[in-house]
Amino acid sequence: MQQRHTEQAVEQEHVNAMYARLDGEVARVRADLDDAVRRSSTDPGEAYTREVRVAMLSRRARTLGAAEHHLCFGRIDGADGRSLHIGRTGLSDGDDQLLVDWRADAARPFYAATAAHPMGLHRRRHLRLDGRRVSQVSDELLDGTEPGQDDVVGDGPLLEAISARRTGRMRDVVSTLQAEQDAVIRSAHRGVTVVEGGPGTGKTVVALHRAAYVLAGFDEARADGVLVLGPNSRFLDYIAEVLPSLGENDVAMSTADHLVADALGVAEAPAVGHDLRRAAGDVRLADEMADIVRQYQAPAGTLTVLVDGDPATLDERALAEARQTAGGAGLPHNQARALFKDLVVDFVADEVQARARVLLARLDEDMEVLTGGVNLDRAAGKDLERLGFAPDEGGAFGHAAAVAELDPGALRAELADDLALERAVEAAWPRLDRDDVVLDVLEAHPELALDGALGDAEAWTAAHLPLLDEAEHLVNGPPAKIYGHVVVDEAQELTPMQWRSVLRRCPGRSMTVVGDLAQAGPATGAASWADALGSDLAKRADVRTLTVCYRTTAEVLEVAAPLLAEIAPYQAPSRAVRHGDEPRRRPAGGDLAAAVVEEVATEAAHGDLVAVVAADDAAPGLAEALDGAARVVPVSQVRGLEFDAVVVADPEGIRHARPGGERDLYVALTRPTRRLVIVE
Numbered sequence: 001m002q003q004r005h006t007e008q009a010v011e012q013e014h015v016n017a018m019y020a021r022l023d024g025e026v027a028r029v030r031a032d033l034d035d036a037v038r039r040s041s042t043d044p045g046e047a048y049t050r051e052v053r054v055a056m057l058s059r060r061a062r063t064l065g066a067a068e069h070h071l072c073f074g075r076i077d078g079a080d081g082r083s084l085h086i087g088r089t090g091l092s093d094g095d096d097q098l099l100v101d102w103r104a105d106a107a108r109p110f111y112a113a114t115a116a117h118p119m120g121l122h123r124r125r126h127l128r129l130d131g132r133r134v135s136q137v138s139d140e141l142l143d144g145t146e147p148g149q150d151d152v153v154g155d156g157p158l159l160e161a162i163s164a165r166r167t168g169r170m171r172d173v174v175s176t177l178q179a180e181q182d183a184v185i186r187s188a189h190r191g192v193t194v195v196e197g198g199p200g201t202g203k204t205v206v207a208l209h210r211a212a213y214v215l216a217g218f219d220e221a222r223a224d225g226v227l228v229l230g231p232n233s234r235f236l237d238y239i240a241e242v243l244p245s246l247g248e249n250d251v252a253m254s255t256a257d258h259l260v261a262d263a264l265g266v267a268e269a270p271a272v273g274h275d276l277r278r279a280a281g282d283v284r285l286a287d288e289m290a291d292i293v294r295q296y297q298a299p300a301g302t303l304t305v306l307v308d309g310d311p312a313t314l315d316e317r318a319l320a321e322a323r324q325t326a327g328g329a330g331l332p333h334n335q336a337r338a339l340f341k342d343l344v345v346d347f348v349a350d351e352v353q354a355r356a357r358v359l360l361a362r363l364d365e366d367m368e369v370l371t372g373g374v375n376l377d378r379a380a381g382k383d384l385e386r387l388g389f390a391p392d393e394g395g396a397f398g399h400a401a402a403v404a405e406l407d408p409g410a411l412r413a414e415l416a417d418d419l420a421l422e423r424a425v426e427a428a429w430p431r432l433d434r435d436d437v438v439l440d441v442l443e444a445h446p447e448l449a450l451d452g453a454l455g456d457a458e459a460w461t462a463a464h465l466p467l468l469d470e471a472e473h474l475v476n477g478p479p480a481k482i483y484g485h486v487v488v489d490e491a492q493e494l495t496p497m498q499w500r501s502v503l504r505r506c507p508g509r510s511m512t513v514v515g516d517l518a519q520a521g522p523a524t525g526a527a528s529w530a531d532a533l534g535s536d537l538a539k540r541a542d543v544r545t546l547t548v549c550y551r552t553t554a555e556v557l558e559v560a561a562p563l564l565a566e567i568a569p570y571q572a573p574s575r576a577v578r579h580g581d582e583p584r585r586r587p588a589g590g591d592l593a594a595a596v597v598e599e600v601a602t603e604a605a606h607g608d609l610v611a612v613v614a615a616d617d618a619a620p621g622l623a624e625a626l627d628g629a630a631r632v633v634p635v636s637q638v639r640g641l642e643f644d645a646v647v648v649a650d651p652e653g654i655r656h657a658r659p660g661g662e663r664d665l666y667v668a669l670t671r672p673t674r675r676l677v678i679v680e
């Protein structure tokens, strides 16, 4: 005990020095920020520099603000006697490194060292702070040495963290990240990293800490920003505090639906059933849509423009050539149309000039006949030269000079504004609206239309968003807002068409994709990452598997194991690090609601965060019966969430409510951190 207190006092001194430095840093950054904000300039260069400086200082101020809470959480002591403190931000005092940012390379052994691979460490120490006070110190010795006088052997900060009561909001776990998680978080891989693993293995934890790591370490992520995608708003609420607590406030968070709806300005796209989602998520639609758009691009035939009453016609070959040039330039439809129109204008202008040449030659001949063989050009050569016309190679002015008077630039400009020409171009290569393209798709696929959706852009549903996005890309080009790194959580939930929307916004393909195919809902049914991401990307992806379950107890995992064997026989069950109460099963006895109310009352008496998980259509009735005594989560919304105690209402009902119901049930059973009750 005495030893513990001495160590605590030693650490308190270190921590005091860190906070003093932090306070100093906060004051300095604030002053610099005030100063930068005050310094306005009319010079655009200076104004830009100021803006960059303000953004940089604001970011630093936020990082420092977030670091206040639990500033330092660890220390590593090397076998060589040197030690480093690890925390939420780096702090130094002159040459003295008071604190190392958890993301720095030097901090890696804190997470990765094990007794088998101590990475040169003698000791790993965890510190717990209560405000600015060191309230606990616990040590692990890694080099096999016997605990010495200065060692306080740890009492398992990880176990403590994962056994703690849940609040309904996820917290960062930067102080207890485990080696297999840390390896993914700090991976230098710049392409797609896929992280798979069973329920509760920390995929979300890894995804969010990776976002923070990438922001600090990857230039492209800092420049273009990081986007985190989750399956629904409930989930985004649940994880909302993690990145800010790591000092990262600038990460965009969205769902795949909102991402597209916001980008396209589609106000409210109502949710729909999985059937429509799945049908509209079929990747073959992408090719069909490209074909639909191509059919609007100068189909075979000829194109005639009336110029001053005379037709100028692009014959089949000329039209095919224009179509190929415009369509082959890799431009979106509406931009390619502009190129197509330029080509038509060129063609017609050449035609007009050729006609003028013929006309003038004929005029010359007529004049020679009329003037008895006198060539007027030659006769008036001196005058013409004085007027600025140059003679041609033969010394004559002839029609070249006259045709030159038809200024080609002006002629083209005139043709470009010509209504008849515009009409002919519009008929051959009409300007397209993304809605038009989707309406064409729906015409070919009546199963994709909702009642009243056809012809009514107001009636687009969430399922149609990826189609609208695809159409927008085909007709107007790539999205304006892209990201340097995209993190996709519950990635098994995205349909192939949704993946296309996501990839479009991450042209650098720097992504962290986390999910569990065994938990896939009925809208996607992806059986492999190649199904989801496309085989090219999946082939190049760095796939990691997390194996340890930090959420549920071994007893709960055991209840879910037969379902896992049924759904994903190829997947090894995760290993739980904790034991707990045996899950309870009880019959509903004819009144499901009454039985659930009773079980919730029993569970709530433990002071736990309790949730009831039920089939979607049973949830509202149960919520009414419970009258606020516990939250009721429809099973389609429960992916990624967790609660201390979970009452699963009517597992058979969940199993049969929708296709793939056994996966829903598997998700429901793996939500509790402590206790599971099944009301059958």
Ligand SMILES: Nc1ncnc2c1ncn2[C@@H]1O[C@H](COP(=O)(O)OP(=O)(O)OP(=O)(O)O)[C@@H](O)[C@H]1O
Pocket: 158, 161, 162, 170, 171, 173, 176, 177, 178, 181, 197, 198, 199, 200, 201, 202, 203, 204, 205, 206, 516, 550, 551, 639, 640, 641, 642
């Ligand atoms: N290293 C860790 N230290 C402390 N807690 C952890 C750690 N790893 C995971 N946890 C906790 O375990 C729980 C499950 O983690 P998480 O939600 O990331 O799992 P998941 O794999 O995403 O689960 P699911 O597949 O169900 O979405 C969370 O409460 C998380 O905080």
